Amino acid sequence: MSRLARLRESLSTRDQPCDGWLLVAALALMLVGWVMVTSASSEVAASLTGNAWYFSIRHGIFLVAALVVAAGVLRVPLAWWKANGPLLLLTGLVLLALVLLVGREINGSKRWLSLPGVPFNLQASELAKLFLIVYLAGYLERFLAEVRGQWGAFLRPLVVLGLFGVLLILEPDYGAVVVMTGCVMGMLLMAGAPWGRFLLLALLVAACGALLAIAEPYRLARLTSFVDPWADQFASGYQLTQALIAFGRGSWLGMGLGNSVQKLFYLPEAHTDFVFAVLAEELGLFGAVGVIGLFALLVWRAMAVGRRAELAGLPFAAYLSYGIALVIGAQAFINIAVSSGMLPTKGLTLPLLSYGGSSLLVCAIMVALLLRADIETRRAARRARPTASRNRPGGRPEPSDSRGAAP
Incomplete structure (x- = not known):
């Protein structure tokens, strides 16, 4: 056996109950997130509440609650989620509608529900992503063959997406619309829908996106400031210029954990939307690349879980895994791209890292669903293996072939 083959075998999770690399990546991101939220929020917390650890303690409580909920979700069979999919979809629409009626407005956006007896605000769009x-x-x-061959079956999910999009734009939450659109289109593509349809829809989505971007003055200001943030660095380009300064200060190795200057009331939303900029300032290029590597590992293993489920004949687990991978990957990419000046500013948190109970809770549920899908796939594979062995002449087991299989 070659050295590369031995290394691949040692890193394989084939004989484990679930994908260990997926679990390690998710827990590592949660831990890094707690550390960075503590660092990025200390000065703001001390100013607002008199307690420098206020946001750190709350995020720690959110983290423990998310892990407890994830452990409970891990015990729920995927059959329950599949059977209740339409009900969950309706719940997501109702929550988004309630936000418009009785939601709490923060920074000009009405995205949160204040529930009696709940010590944090619920961001309905986070749950809506999962339910969709x-x-x-x-x-x-149910309709895989029709989606691949008929326009009607292909367009029905887009109609549902349109309903979600209208409610989200009214909040407004343009970033969630972008993430949901990318997720739905990606899931349809993974299902084998023809490429030509996506080209036509891409033109339509681009046109609608352009109209939405210029429909509101604040969106147009974000676009113009994105092109040249230094032209108006104390107004529309303020957030981006402060984030870029944080990246520049970080250099290769960073200024050291807790030594960020930009978190001292220069960079707005330092512990939420722009936590990655503070991370880059304190941990430098190597720390930022390490976090990006953890996200890449998480998305790769989620896609591998989906592929194994598809090969095992479990389409619901496969497409659920693909969708979760697309949402986490898209949201992480957009947040990091916004922080580094590659995309216009959007109000999107960094999954598993940013401060926020709703985001952390939903991301933990998504990871639990990925682990559940992997567990059920491995159980199905173990049940199928003795059957295949009995069906072979002489009862000999099928020769193993790991070509193309993910470790």
């Missing part, structure tokens, strides 16, 4: 993925995974399992 669950519904679409069940829809693709």
Whole structure:
């Protein structure tokens, strides 16, 4: 056996109950997130509450609650999620509608619900993303052949997406619309829908996006400031210029944990939307690349879980995994791109890292669903293996072939 083959075998998770690399990546991101939220929020917390650890303690409570909920979700069979997909979809629409009626407005956006007896605000769009993925995974399992061959079956999920999009734009939450659109289109593409349809829809989505971008003055200001943030660095380009200064200060190795200057009331939303900029300032290029590597590992293993489920004949688990991978990957990419000046500013948190109870809770549920899908796939594979062995002449087991299989 070659050295590369031995290394691949040693890193394989084939004989484990679930994908260990997926679990390690998720827990590492959560831990890094808690550390960076503590560092980025200390001065703001001390100014607002008199307690420098206020946001750190709250994020720690959110983290423990998210892990407890994830452990509970891990015990729920995927069959329950598949059976209740339409009900969950309706719940997501109702929550988004309630936000418009009785939601709490923060920084000009009405995105949060204040629930009696709950010590934090619920961001409905986070749950709506999850419920849309669950519904679409069940829809693709039921109508896979029609989605590949008929325009009607292909367009029905886009109609549902349009309903979500209208409610989100009214909040407004343009970033969530972008993430959901990318997720739905990606899931349809992974299901084998023809490429030509996506080209036509891409033109339509681009046109609608351009109209939405210029429909509101604040969106147009974000676009113009994105092109040249230094032209108006104390107004529309303020957030981006401060984030870029943080990246520049970080250099290769960073200024050291806790030594950020930009978090001292220069960079707005330092512990939420722009936590990655503070991370880059304190941990430098190597720390930033390490976090990006953890996200890449998480998305790769999520896609591998989906591929194994698809090969095992579990389409719901496969498309659910693909959808979760697309949402986490897209949201992480957009947040990091916004912080580094590659995309216009959007109000999107960094999954598993940014401060926020709703985001952390939903991301933990998504990771639990990925682990559940992997567990059920491995169980199905173990049940199928003795059957295949009995069906072979002489009862000999099938020769193993790991070509193309993910470790």
